Amino acid sequence: AQTVTQSQPEMSVQEAETVTLSCTYDTSESDYYLFWYKQPPSRQMILVIRQEAYKQQNATENRFSVNFQKAAKSFSLKISDSQLGDAAMYFCAYRSFGNEKLTFGTGTRLTIIP
Amino acid sequence: AAGVIQSPRHLIKEKRETATLKCYPIPRHDTVYWYQQGPGQDPQFLISFYEKMQSDKGSIPDRFSAQQFSDYHSELNMSSLELGDSALYFCASSSPPSGGGSKPDTQYFGPGTRLTVL
Numbered sequence: 001a002q003t004v005t006q007s008q009p010e011m012s013v014q015e016a017e018t019v020t021l022s023c024t025y026d027t028s029e030s031d032y033y034l035f036w037y038k039q040p041p042s043r044q045m046i047l048v049i050r051q052e053a054y055k056q057q058n059a060t061e062n063r064f065s066v067n068f069q070k071a072a073k074s075f076s077l078k079i080s081d082s083q084l085g086d087a088a089m090y091f092c093a094y095r096s097f098g099n100e101k102l103t104f105g106t107g108t109r110l111t112i113i114p
Numbered sequence: 115a116a117g118v119i120q121s122p123r124h125l126i127k128e129k130r131e132t133a134t135l136k137c138y139p140i141p142r143h144d145t146v147y148w149y150q151q152g153p154g155q156d157p158q159f160l161i162s163f164y165e166k167m168q169s170d171k172g173s174i175p176d177r178f179s180a181q182q183f184s185d186y187h188s189e190l191n192m193s194s195l196e197l198g199d200s201a202l203y204f205c206a207s208s209s210p211p212s213g214g215g216s217k218p219d220t221q222y223f224g225p226g227t228r229l230t231v232l
Contacts, residue, residue: 043226100147
């Protein structure tokens with residue numbers, strides 16, 4: 001079974017600065033997807049970014065980018081120019097290519113300091 | 115853009131009662147997923163449906179059942195409710211490989227139904 005580990009329960013960053021959230025996973029598969037979801041106080045689960053394992057290029061979405069290291073099974077999220085609205089719980093998630101369910105990490109709570 | 119709709123948003127039930135949660139996927143999405151998120155926990159996969167057939171099953175109690183209807187909406191039926199069933203229940207949907215207007219193989223979540231069992 002696949003497992004996802006987020007070793008940072010809490011992180012904080014000064015507004016306008018850059019922060020990196022860590023995620024590692026364990027799998028024996030070669031094809032899979034990785035995602036970062038954001039859960040603000042409203043509890044809505046919002047897709048931030050996704051990465052296909054077969055793509056070597058790191059995904060980017062505006063101020064959000066990932067550092068995908070397939071051999072190391074690492075998938076970190078970098079948030080540039082942090083904004084107050086980025087404050088949320090961030091979940092890393094794994095999805096097998098042939099299996100539909102998402103397996104989530106335990107989350108990292110990000111605080112933005114004004 | 116249209117999002118996943120869940121109803122009701124909040125539900126309060128007594129122990130041993132039943133509850134029905136409804137989910138309306140994003141238009142043209144053919145797969146629906148249900149997740150349970152307990153307080154301070156990450157979401158746990160319960161069950162999924164593709165084209166009205168159960169496609170995958172996770173840690174769903176036998177007291178729970180679900181189905182997907184011809185219009186692709188889904189319902190999660192929960193019976194003999196226990197205190198431990200109090201949680202946030204998410205529905206998510208995804209599109210076919212053609213995309214259907216959103217990224218394929220990507221699950222988009224609804225706002226959730228907060229179930230409280232007293």
